[in-house]
Amino acid sequence: MTRYIIRRLLYLIPVLLGVSLIIFVLFNVVAGDPTAVLLGKNATPRQMQELREQLGLNKPLFAQYLDVVRSAFTFDFGRSWSSKQEISQMLRQGAYPSLCLTIPAFVISTVLSLVISLGVAFYRGKGIDLFVRFCCIAGMSVSALAYILFFQYFFAFKLGWFEISGFEFGFPDFVPFIALPAIIWIVLSIGPDVRFFRTVILDEIYQDYVRTARAKGLSEMHILLKHVLRNAMIPIITYVVIQIPFLILGALLLENFFSIPGLGGITLNALNSSDFPVIKAMAILSSVVYIVFSLISDILYTFADPRVKLK
Amino acid sequence: MTTSPLLSVRNLVVDFHTSEGVTRAVNNVSFDIPAGKTIGIVGESGSGKSVTSLAVMGLLQKPAARVPQGEILLNGQDVLKFNDDQLRRIRGNQISMIFQEPMTSLNPVFKVGEQIAEALRVHKKISKKEAWEKTLHLMNQVGIPNPSASANKYPHEMSGGQKQRVMIAMAISCDPKLLIADEPTTALDVTIQKQVLDLLFRLQQEYHMSMMFITHDLGVIGDIADDVVVMYRSNVVEKNNAKHIFTTAQHPYTKGLLACRPKLGANPKRLLTVSDFMTETGEEKPVSLAKIEVFDKETVPDKSDEVLLEVNNLITQFPIKGGFFGRTVDHFKAVSDVSFKIKKGKTLGLVGESGCGKTTLGRSILRLVEPASGSIIYGGKDITHVYAEELRLLRRKMQIIFQDPYSSLNPRMTITEILTEPLNIHNIGASKTERIDMARALVDRVGLKVAQMNRYPHEFSGGQRQRICIARALMLKPEFVVCDESVSALDVSIQAQVLNLLLDLQEEFSLTYLFISHDLSVVNFIADEVGVMYAGKIIEMDKASRIYQNPKEEYTRTLLSAIPKGEVKSSLSSLVHK
Amino acid sequence: MKSLMPVLVGLVLLTIGCSKERNFDERELHLISPEKIAGFDPIHGSDLYSANEMGKVYEGLYEFHPFKRPYELVPNLAESLPNVSADGLTYTFVVKKGVLFRDSPVFKDGLGRELSADDVLYTLKRLADPKLQAKGWWLLDDRILGLNEWREKNAPLEASNYDEVIEGLKKIDGYTLQIKLKKPYPQFLYALAMNYTFIVAKEAVEHYGKEFLNYPVGTGPFLLDKFEQSNKIVYIKNPKFREKLFPSEGEEGDEKQGLFADAGKKIPLVDKIIVDIQVESQPKWLLFHKAKADLLEIPKDNFDQAVVGGADLAPELKGKGIRLIKNPMLDVTFFAFNHEDPLFKNVKLRQAMSLAWDRGEANKLFYNNTAIEAQSVIPPGLGGYRKEFKNPFVKLDLELAKKLLAEAGYPNGKGLPEITIQTRNDTISRNTIEHFSKCMNKIGVKVKIGVNTWPELVNKVTKKQHQMYTMAWGADYPDAENFLGLLFCPNQSPGSNGSNYCNPAFDELFRQSTILQDTPERSAFYEKMNEMVALDVPWIFGFNRTKFYLSHAWLKNFKYSEYTHTQFQYLNVDLEVKKELSKKF
């Protein structure tokens, strides 16, 4: 097991090299010269030349690639071009609000979806199943933007139930701020979740062991909650755990609309202001988290499924 | 009879409603199971035997399956009228069931002990501890070694036979009055089959249960059934006392079933099949005596002494990955130092249980798997290390027929496409029409209708598909064919037809066969020489009759004793007697 | 699973019950910043909104009078206006005595020390420091004797040497310093009112290093209490702020508006300022409406909700005591041609396009009819602008446009390639080009849109990778030179002349005007240049826009200014009114 974990962690190296390569190609080769942006509207040509030198943009491409790689492995991303802040500091600060929003939203939506899909699986083929399935798909077919615009206007402004936007650090101060975006998150993710969970659960319901359980005289509910759920958890765990890395990145649009100073907002801002060091940092951070969590999902797999042994 | 039977099925009809229409799976079936008796239900796949058993358990898939008529009386109460709750109370408690596939019938994520105890806890209202103790006792009863350790195992950590024992333990845990066993041994190796059958028989006696034993192979239940019900195309065609069935079968279908199984001793030149006894429309037809004349292969003189294939010290191994970076740390020798020769026009049979390396051996000879060392000499030429064009040419001479007729045909190709493909690859035939003509001739030869050639594999039955596979293998007019468990997945009645076909073809095209099977009686029937394979080695090799009469190795004896003795009670002559 | 239900319910209850009580005891000012603030390093703050925040904690030698118009420089940290030598090259400044930096651990004993002439010199050198690449360097570039040389010399060094005495930057005594210019630079004093020259303390810069931008140590009226970059900024009153009194004079009519009610009082007047960073317009509007912001720059999208008929406040808002404050801005929008593109060397094409644009409709669609059609580069309110001047090419005349286009060699647009206009990626910019394109279509000119993020747009302009682009220019300081320079040939890209326009006659006049002090003579020069260049249509002139603010009744002393960064210390909150009116929200 330990060996497996170490080996998987070592896999980070090639993946980070790859991520660095993509980032490097996108931002150092294809993208343009950032100096004009950094110096503002009154920059002098001389100044731009000097800055290019200072940023290491005159170095040969391979040396620039090595710089990207170095930052990927040392986690030293330097400072943001636009805000001049230490990037690692920005990430640390941004992670808190992002997690305040995404974790509760994620937990609630996952649990809720699971409950709904179990219910739906119990009544499979019946009217309620069709209805819930249709609602899920219909809900998924509305643009996220429409939800955000409408919910914010209606619930926060018209009804005044929630804070309109902003964020306060510390529990429970942040609750009124994240409540509405969290609800939108839940609404957005319940559709695909239920759809997936339902498929997985139904896949299991038609397995032979369920017939055995019925032949044993177990009740349908007992079979669903014990036998089926336990087996369905295997794909569900993978599905759920692999979403976690994206929680850390926050919710781009939501954070932007609700002025939550999280990583999603930072990313969008960086993209809009060509703040390449921040974008690079976010990409690298996300791939590290992604690999780590796919490893965690594999390890959890062994707990859920006794057939899997990690070597 | 004075006492009412435990279970009485009366005029049962089961329909399946699908989007395609309504199919009748069970038509007006009636039979009784008296208390403490074993009844065998025999029929080929699709005959409605399993559906009947599911109906008894109340496990039919609603709403697709509907019962428009009939009753199933358990102690006089109609199970069909039970609500879910009542059904649940009888399931596992009064009636319990064992399924065909022990691999998938156990929940993979729970320990087997828990799964047995669960049934106890549901019906017996006992404490966890008591249930566990009872579980260990049951596991002991069904012959699982070291129950306290085994109970904590997960299903995948057990062999197929042990899993089936667990299923049995689960089924008998609540002392059911009726045990339904649906093909409980079909998926198991021959040696294990025998043990499981013995176990079931013993338990049935001990627990005074009634048993409903479902199988496609009459031979299997010869020893244990009191009564036999024969089903054919959704109907019961014959039911009688087991002894009578075996000695004085009435219905031609039953006779066919009895006759089609190859015997360990002498057999006729071709196996009798159901179609010898019965016309397409189900009418009985007379069987010519010539067909049952016993034929001794060894009396036929060898056509030539030419050795077609020679295998010397063949080793085929698979890497075992391990270590930090998944390097190959060791090798598993699937085929370990095997040598033999096959003469032209002869058949070498290879028997052994699953995992003994016989399949790998077959594929190594065809170079579908690369052997590690040793040599394969075909027609005097060492083919161990030929590649590319030479290997391609070799394919024209050596062919293979696989075990699973379902997965060995590409589901997206029509029969014509499948059969002309080898011709395309090897550029045989001048035009497309010529190739189709060649395919047509062979289709006709293997007993399929030429008109069906534009169909897709899923539109054919298992036996028909195996004929297609045979036709494909013969398209290139090979000299040598490996039959890898080619009849194992088929019902006995179909198996006989395919075996006959293989023999006919061998005669006609002077083929040489390497016939791989786990079933000694089949090998005995078809092969001139038999090799017994165990753990990658051939431990014994001799003329078929000598192996049968005078086995040298212990393992061979086990294999022999595992063959069901059902057929012993009947003889071919009795079947055609009338 | 079951245990989660209470948590869920609790969360919802908490959410609904958790709206905070309002504070009516403290004078809190609630503001909105529509952009994220990069930090508090004065030399890097190049936009209005960063300047606004820096102006709360830092001060410069001069500031614009909060009420007087036209804008007038008044001393802030300087004792008085400087003593300027007759040749206009030597400036002598005296800083106020007794001005203290805020208390900070960077100082001895943690107590803020007194401001001295050294701090001013240090601040100016820092702006020139080659290691820092300040965004405000252009203000001093090639202006002060010896400063450019110092910059060159230090560029290859590990760290810049601040101890070296530069000829143009000399200390006379503790509070007096002398600055020598290379050539006359009439806008120099404006430079000393901008955020780039806000006075910083050397100790703080050295102590905090790169983190300096998060720890402003200034002399300003407020102290930074909390800085969450993309969320909110909180300031508290600086208790040790020097004796600065609320002015008692201003423009005509200010008195009537009640702007001098606090005259003579010690500023700042509020105890606390809370700035919400809010980029999206919907939440901004909602925040103001919930009385969670005292002042709002009306987002364009909410204009119709706020203002009826382009002039008057919506009755619903009036009823809540909300006031509408509008003011023309010192800015000009334009569609610039790239004059290096041979296509646009053709003056008739430029004129034709200018004539085809329906400014009236654009004004209605995008500015609610509140903008003024710009006749040339200089906006109203600056010397050089002449109200009577009408540019003959700033009007809608399709006939003439077609005629000129034909004369240009493209009858009905035949032979003219499609023209791409680069713009920003926000909705209004996109809509503006769509409208422009529709107008051009009428004379057969095909126009395509190119959308960019702001940095990309800047990049394309500085690298001359555009055919046309559209932008707005706001006055860095109230001097038309800042606008005319946009067409000065030597300022070509990557300088501020993004259209790469070159007109030798214009350039000659510009050169002559730049050494003139603010005199009627200079205004005449400006007028001449402005009107001369207008006929050449170097850009398609757009609008001089009007800015609209909404203010709650309890916000006192707000007067619109182009240079808001020193404005906030004068604001006040009437708690009584706030308490009373809050019931309505």
Next chain:
Amino acid sequence: MKTNSLWKDSFKQLARDKISLISLLIVLFYALVAILSATGIIAADWSKEVGGSNLPPSFEHFFGTDFLGRSVFIKLIRGTQIAMSVGLATSLIAIPIGVVLGAVAGYFGGWVDDLITWLYTTFSSIPNIMLLIAITMILGKGLFAVYVALGATSWVNLCRLIRGEVMKHKEREYVQAAGAIGGGHFRKLFIHILPNVTHIVIINTSLQFQVAIKSEVILSYLGLGVQGEPSWGTMIDDAKLELAKGVWWQLAGATLAMFFIVLAFNMLGDALRDSLDPKLKGK
């Protein structure tokens, strides 16, 4: 006697299901609208002023007019063309890449597999939305960039699925049989295995199509999408400003237009999975 391939069977089953039939008709209808619009038969004059600025919906203009007095209805039609073209182009980029890489990786295994697995792990570890935004930003905005960006992100999932399926199939006996009759790698992979994994491509494409449409809307909203042409995303973006003025019809129109096609694709995707995926057969 009639003969039925698995495909025909599946489509027959599909056609019997009313919901999926309606979904299919909706998709076909949108496709027709898109083709008619692309060929200039309808909505060619979308930029024409048909009335005053921001007129509410009426019989004359079903969805009212926009700020330049253009018909929102005609813009929606034009937007359909954009949306469908984005879905199509994305598929055209993603399918060849995903299928070829996935098939090659699954079939050959070894270092080829390692390389391709590494490639898609790398791609999938960067969040899609970031990659999308970064690529569109760098390629310069416009429809082409949207195609490339969506194509570059959506091949990953397909590749992974195909790889897994090919790995399963390559062990099947029919592939072994193809080898036994002398078929080479090419024949085994492209003639035998690929047709048997095509259902994955179809299902995935139908689901990916709507993801592409949704992504285009988000990108357009962020100002990274289509330019100089009306797309649903830019219409929603416009609506953001107009909503406050009570101009809701652009938002409603674009949301509805998108709703139906995305719904149809979702329904169709589900139905296709039910009918094409052999694993779910016999439910």
